Amino acid sequence: MKLRVKGFGLLLLLVLLALCSTIDVCDARRGKHWRPRSSPSSSLLKKKGKAKKGSSHRQHGGNRRSPPPGPPGVGKGHQTPYQPSPNVPVSPSPSPKPSPAKGNGHSSPQPPSPSCGKGRQPPPQPPPAASASPGAVFNVVDFGAKGDGVSDDTKAFQAAWAAACKLGASTVLVPAELEFLVGPISFSGPYCKPNILFQLEGTILAPTNAKAWGSGLLQWLEFTKLSGLSIQGSGTINGRGQQWWTYSDPNDDEDDDKYNEELERMPRVKPTALRFYGSSNVVVAGIKIVNSSQCHLKFDNCQGVLVHDLTISSPENSLNTDGIHLQNSKDVSIHHTNLACGDDCISIQTGCSNIYIHNVNCGPGHGISIGGLGRDNTKACVSNVTVRDVNMFRTMTGVRIKTWQGGIGLVQDIRFSNIQVSEVQTPIMIDQFYCDKRTCTNQTSAVAVSGVQYENIRGTFTIKPLHFACSDSSPCSGITLTGVQLKPVQIAHYHLNNPFCWQAFGELFTPTIPPIACLQIGKPAGNNLQSYHDIC
Numbered sequence: 001m002k003l004r005v006k007g008f009g010l011l012l013l014l015v016l017l018a019l020c021s022t023i024d025v026c027d028a029r030r031g032k033h034w035r036p037r038s039s040p041s042s043s044l045l046k047k048k049g050k051a052k053k054g055s056s057h058r059q060h061g062g063n064r065r066s067p068p069p070g071p072p073g074v075g076k077g078h079q080t081p082y083q084p085s086p087n088v089p090v091s092p093s094p095s096p097k098p099s100p101a102k103g104n105g106h107s108s109p110q111p112p113s114p115s116c117g118k119g120r121q122p123p124p125q126p127p128p129a130a131s132a133s134p135g136a137v138f139n140v141v142d143f144g145a146k147g148d149g150v151s152d153d154t155k156a157f158q159a160a161w162a163a164a165c166k167l168g169a170s171t172v173l174v175p176a177e178l179e180f181l182v183g184p185i186s187f188s189g190p191y192c193k194p195n196i197l198f199q200l201e202g203t204i205l206a207p208t209n210a211k212a213w214g215s216g217l218l219q220w221l222e223f224t225k226l227s228g229l230s231i232q233g234s235g236t237i238n239g240r241g242q243q244w245w246t247y248s249d250p251n252d253d254e255d256d257d258k259y260n261e262e263l264e265r266m267p268r269v270k271p272t273a274l275r276f277y278g279s280s281n282v283v284v285a286g287i288k289i290v291n292s293s294q295c296h297l298k299f300d301n302c303q304g305v306l307v308h309d310l311t312i313s314s315p316e317n318s319l320n321t322d323g324i325h326l327q328n329s330k331d332v333s334i335h336h337t338n339l340a341c342g343d344d345c346i347s348i349q350t351g352c353s354n355i356y357i358h359n360v361n362c363g364p365g366h367g368i369s370i371g372g373l374g375r376d377n378t379k380a381c382v383s384n385v386t387v388r389d390v391n392m393f394r395t396m397t398g399v400r401i402k403t404w405q406g407g408i409g410l411v412q413d414i415r416f417s418n419i420q421v422s423e424v425q426t427p428i429m430i431d432q433f434y435c436d437k438r439t440c441t442n443q444t445s446a447v448a449v450s451g452v453q454y455e456n457i458r459g460t461f462t463i464k465p466l467h468f469a470c471s472d473s474s475p476c477s478g479i480t481l482t483g484v485q486l487k488p489v490q491i492a493h494y495h496l497n498n499p500f501c502w503q504a505f506g507e508l509f510t511p512t513i514p515p516i517a518c519l520q521i522g523k524p525a526g527n528n529l530q531s532y533h534d535i536c
Helices: 002-020 040-060 154-167 258-266
Strands: 137-139 148-152 171-176 179-181 183-186 199-202 201-207 219-224 228-230 237-240 272-277 280-285 289-290 296-302 304-310 312-315 322-328 330-340 347-348 352-362 368-373 380-395 397-403 408-424 425-430 446-462 466-469 476-482 484-487 501-504 503-510
Touching: 040 183, 137 154, 137 368, 154 171, 228 330, 272 330, 289 397, 347 352, 352 368, 368 380, 368 408, 397 408, 397 446, 425 446
Parallel strands: 137 171, 148 179, 171 199, 179 201, 183 219, 199 228, 201 237, 219 272, 228 280, 237 289, 272 296, 280 304, 289 312, 296 322, 304 330, 312 330, 322 347, 330 352, 347 368, 352 380, 368 397, 380 408, 397 425, 408 446, 425 466, 446 476, 446 484, 466 501, 476 503
Antiparallel strands: none
């Protein structure tokens, strides 16, 4: 009996050992906590959960995700020189490319392949949806534009803009090698979604018939109340302003009578070619604006403006065709731009501050001007303007500040540095008696001018090296000159003059060529100039 009990006990011990052998004790050697096996049902659930995690890991490369594709274009804050635009597809199919990294044109890096599993690569990104989505391209041709330079494509541009406006972060494409006749048009917000790219590769033509302009309009192409708008490309905006500049010559027997009759019917009010109003974070890059009837490019009540690699061109005798006109705008940067026109290359008007202009070629034209300010006894304020590294060729003036008699306000903290002039009539000018008419009424009050630095203004002049004509009641103060070297060039019909100063006060930090003995050293007597914030 005892032997049977011992045999049964030994058998039971063997059974227990066999059951224990099913526990995975090797996991402890691999650094895992030892635990008994779960029930079949819970084990099955865990296996399903692991399978889901593994699938997600293989698809997305761990927790890192590839950045979503964005629209092509210049990103906010972009400061690098303009690169030629990519070949944007003419098809309206929304197939955006990955956004450039920091504007350098390289695609964003793809996530590394997952560490689990050898040779496993992440799957390609899924194709974009067939329906329109952010980053879509709206080609004006697909909205009915002909691009033959004769048909009126205004409605097609309006329709393409409306589609992009609803979506935001999308592109309106004006394709290359086509000419689009577009009448006066406003691409407006404020209900447009932000960050629209206007990709201009073709040519936009202004109408030349008087009927298109009615009794007169102030602008042709206008963008209003938008945020994050970019206009870029290698295309052209052609204002065809000859209709306003050219007049019949009675001595020319080859005049076209019909052309002259049409010209006489053109309205007296001339439109600006491209105007931005009430907008923020605006970029204009790479395009050409030519032959505007008046100002080529205007920014009014804008903040955060970047203009670079732009070309503006109109004949020297095209009246009032300013290159770039700034008014009531702040935080503006203009660089690497070529400007040739019949008036100021850049005109800075009242309400402007934090303006930075550099690496600009100007000429022909009237130079770079602040003003005219204070017209019709108005208040005008401009501050914190820097103009540097500029070449000027055969312009009327170089760097100029001009104010009307009778105005009030202040121009303050202005710096002109590294300006190279060649055959410029008067390279340096402050004129508080500005008048663009035959006669102007003498008035006592004036927009004050204070804190103007001239550094390294060098080259040649044809009439006068320097002209400071300041107000008796509000003399110019805080003028400093450093490294000014200007030599005369005798040109037929021009009479050379010496530097001129009237009520101009400041300091000469280095000797000048020619000597500028007329500048009064120090401050004007009894000068109680108020601060910018007190006046403006």
